[in-house]
Amino acid sequence: MNQTVKELMERKSVRVYKEQQIEQEKKAVIIEAALQAPTAGNMTLYSIIDVTDPELKKKLSVTCDNQPFIAQAPMVLVFVADYQKWYDLFCKYEDTVRAPGMGDFMLAEDDALIAAQNAVVAAESMGIGSCYIGDILEQYETHRELFSLPRYAVPAAMVVFGYPAQQQKERVSL
Numbered sequence: 071m072n073q074t075v076k077e078l079m080e081r082k083s084v085r086v087y088k089e090q091q092i093e094q095e096k097k098a099v100i101i102e103a104a105l106q107a108p109t110a111g112n113m114t115l116y117s118i119i120d121v122t123d124p125e126l127k128k129k130l131s132v133t134c135d136n137q138p139f140i141a142q143a144p145m146v147l148v149f150v151a152d153y154q155k156w157y158d159l160f161c162k163y164e165d166t167v168r169a170p171g172m173g174d175f176m177l178a179e180d181d182a183l184i185a186a187q188n189a190v191v192a193a194e195s196m197g198i199g200s201c202y203i204g205d206i207l208e209q210y211e212t213h214r215e216l217f218s219l220p221r222y223a224v225p226a227a228m229v230v231f232g233y234p235a236q237q238q239k240e241r242v243s244l
C-alpha cells in the first residue's frame with residue numbers, strides 16, 4: 071500500500087485536539103491543496119471562510135448542535151457553494167442574467183465538497199486531524215445569516231482541524 075492509500079485507510083475523524091496551533095505554513099498548504107481540487111468548468115464555484123474569531127467559533131459550536139469541540143479546534147474552515155461571484159460578474163457584462171438553477175447550485179456544492187476533502191487529505195498527510203460538521207448545512211439559514219452570505223451562496227461543508235490528542239490517536243475507528 072502506498073503512503074497516500076495508507077493515510078486514506080487510516081484516517082478517522084478527530085474531535086479532541088492538542089493545545090497546539092497549526093503552523094501558518096501548514097495551514098497555507100492545506101488551503102492551497104483545497105484550491106488545487108478539480109472544479110466544474112474550472113469555475114471554482116466555492117469560497118472558503120477561515121473562521122479565526124474565537125467568539126464566532128463559540129457561536130458555531132452552539133448553532134451546530136452544541137458540539138463544544140468546534141470552539142476548541144485550532145482551525146475551522148467553511149466551504150461555501152458560491153454561485154454569487156459568477157452571477158455578479160455576469161451582471162457586469164450582460165443586461166439580463168438568468169438566476170442560477172438547481173444544476174448550477176449542485177455543481178457549486180460538488181466543487182466545495184471536493185475542495186474540502188482535498189483539505190482533509192492534505193491535513194492528514196501532515197499529522198493534522200479533522201472532522202466534518204454537518205450541522206452547518208442542517209442549520210443553513212442560521213449560518214447564512216451568521217456569515218452574511220449573499221443570495222446565491224450557501225454553506226456546503228464545515229471542517230474543523232487540529233493535532234489529535236493522544237486519546238484520539240489511540241481511539242479505534244469502526
Ligand SMILES: Cc1cc2nc3c(=O)[nH]c(=O)nc-3n(C[C@H](O)[C@H](O)[C@H](O)COP(=O)(O)O)c2cc1C
Nearest residue numbers: 081082083084085134137201202203204205243244
Ligand atoms: C457530511 C458530514 C457531516 C458530519 N457531521 C459531523 C458532526 O456534526 N459531528 C461529528 O462529530 N462528526 C460529524 N461527521 C463525522 C462522521 O460522524 C464520521 O465521518 C463517521 O462517523 C465515520 O467515522 P470516521 O470519520 O472516524 O471514519 C460528519 C461527517 C460528514 C462526512
